[in-house]
Amino acid sequence: MDAYIIDCLNLIVRWLHVITGVAWIGASFYFVWLDNNLEKPPEWKQKKGIGGDLWAIHGGGFYEVAKYKLAPEKMPETLHWFKWEAYSTWITGMLLLSIMFYLGADTYLIDRSKADIGQGTAILIGLSSLIGSFLLYEILCRTKLKEYGLAFGLICLAYITAMAYGLSQVFSDRGAYMHVGALIGTVMAGNVFNGIMPAQRALVDAVTKGTAPNASHGLNAKLRSTHNNYATLPLLFIMISNHYPMTYGHQYGWAILAAICAITAYARHYFNLKHQGISKPSILVISGALFIALLIAIAPPRPAPVAKDANQVSxxxxxxxxxxxxxxxxxxxxxxxxxxxxxxxxxxxxxxxxxxxxxxxxxxxxxxxxxxxxxxxxxxxxxxxxxxxxxxxxxx
Ligand code: HEC
Structure with a gap:
């Protein structure tokens, strides 16, 4: 395809990807913020089943937000769902990956000094890494492991590290990073599709029919939205990492990726604890310090001083x-x-x-x-x- 047309497609799709991504993460941050700031409502609201409320001012108007303990007595006429932000971010992301790294595999994905593979093989490896990760995660979510948050997180981190290492052996450095980002994004969009949406539909269904909602749906949704929450900051770093060759272009780029995932997921932990009423700012301080330590550790070696009598390179x-x-x-x-x-x-x-x-x-x-x-x-x-x-x- 003509290089100019590819550039135009790249521009349009990347723009849409950023817009939808901002909407997805913006909405998800906003709801986390809401949950963290709800206060005990007055008596009359509690009687209606409202568990928490808050007031805000924005854009020249007052907002009164109320969250029900379970659900309102009667379904409102209009209920806003937040799912297309996630789906359209994933769809545009896959399109962008295809335009840049699959159509342009020879330029961006394949690094013949690492692996002399053809375009078809490279695309096959790339797509299998996404589908495989998605399936593996879905299986993990159906095992007992899901009840042990820390162990689950550590296994995911080990998996991400292994994938970053493995992909960096066959792909260009950037191609490897971007595939780790894409596999995290795929799992996250899958969480909305397979966990959060079904749970919300079941809840709405139960309220409409006046039956008790099945608690297991709710737990499943909670689990997956917690996972998404921890994955957000690592994902965002990977998406901007192509500006920072000191990370992906480093000899141990895969390990740097893993370290940044761990540090930024830990930073997110601060907000999740806050949600439970625990404020531990030390977490933010420690993750900031770890991040700076990492940047110092990966600094390029100072070049040996040039001998005085060395020939000037012309x-x-x-x-x-x-x-x-x-x-x-x-x-x-x-x-x-x-x-x-x-x-x-x-x-x-x-x-x-x-x-x-x-x-x-x-x-x-x-x-x-x-x-x-x-x-x-x-x-x-x-x-x-x-x-x-x-x-x-x-x-x-
Ligand atoms: C096959 C094409 C290609 C070759 C050859 C190439 N570059 Fe680049 N270069 C790019 C592309 C694409 C970008 C823009 C994307 C990016 O920044 O990664 C870029 C961006 C840059 C930037 C700008 C971004 C910044 O960091 O400020 C610099 C500097 C650069 N290249 C230096 C070089 C040098 C030096 C060489 C030769 C040793 C070189 N490039 C050879 C494709 C190439």
Whole structure:
């Protein structure tokens, strides 16, 4: 397909994905916030079966929100459900994954230095990782394990770590990260579809018929929404991680992914405890400190000081390397892409100098550029460019 058309599809679908994702997570954060802020209602509300209420002001108006202990006596005429936010986020996410990583598998998903696989095989591995994870999770939710929250969480974390490691052996670094994100997102959307919605339908049904709702439905929904809650922050990190090659492009990118999942899920624990009336701000402090410790731990090694008598790397050497390895995607005359990628052009000495810090970040500290190493840059070339930058990026 024409590269421009693919770019347009990418733009439209990504935009929709962000919009629907904001709506999903926004609604889910809002309801968690509501639950955390409900207060004991006045007598007359309690008599109606209201368990908690709160007042808020927003957009120039007062809102009175009430939550029933179980359900209202009579079903309201209009009842708002929140499910399409989740479904449409998942659908647009799958479309985006397909446009970028499956249609563009050769560029974004396959890394021939890791595994020399074809487009079909890569897509098959990718989709199986999503379907397999979904099925495995659904099975886990039907075992006794679901009653042991911490053990369940640790098993999920171990699984995510294993998947991050396994996928990073066959896919490009970004492809591996994005598939871990997609498998978490698939499980989360599945939770809405398989757990939360059926429970809510059963509840509405029971209220309409005037029968007692089946408690097991409610428990199942609670379990799954708790899981989704813990998964939200890790998922959001993965979705923005492509801006941070220091994470996915690191030698131990898979372990960094696992660590960030653990730390951010722990941060979410603060809010869940608060829901139960327990306030432990130390959790937020500890997770913040752990996150900073992680960033320090993954910092690129300081380059050895350059010997005084070392030869100055000449700019012409660097210029040749950049022309061979980068300008196919970063210039006015790109050959591998229709336009200069990431807004970066490396056509002239001044531009190369201007971009030196980012060249350092993307091609020396991490090996995330050239993309998929499509232009086959060697380690020696990286070392030469790195040394040139260290020596002050002089244009001689
Ligand atoms: C096959 C195409 C391709 C090649 C070859 C390539 N890049 Fe990129 N580059 C991209 C794409 C796509 C983006 C935008 C997406 C992104 O930032 O990951 C990008 C973005 C960048 C950015 C901008 C983002 C930032 O971090 O500020 C820099 C810098 C960069 N590349 C440096 C290089 C260098 C240096 C080389 C050569 C050693 C190189 N690239 C080779 C495709 C390529």
């Amino acid at each position: 700019f012409s050497q660097v210029n040749t390397i950049i022309a061979d390895r980068c300008t196919a995607c970063h210039s006015d005359h790109t050959t591998l892409f229709p336009t200069a990628q990431g807004g970066v052009k490396l056509d002239t000495p001044d531009l190369i100098k201007k971009w030196a810090p980012r060249i350092q970040a993307r091609a020396i500290n991490s090996h995330d550029m050239p993309l998929g190493n499509m232009t086959k840059m060697t380690d020696e070339e990286r070392a030469t460019v790195g040394l040139w930058i260290q020596q002050g990026a002089k244009l001689d």
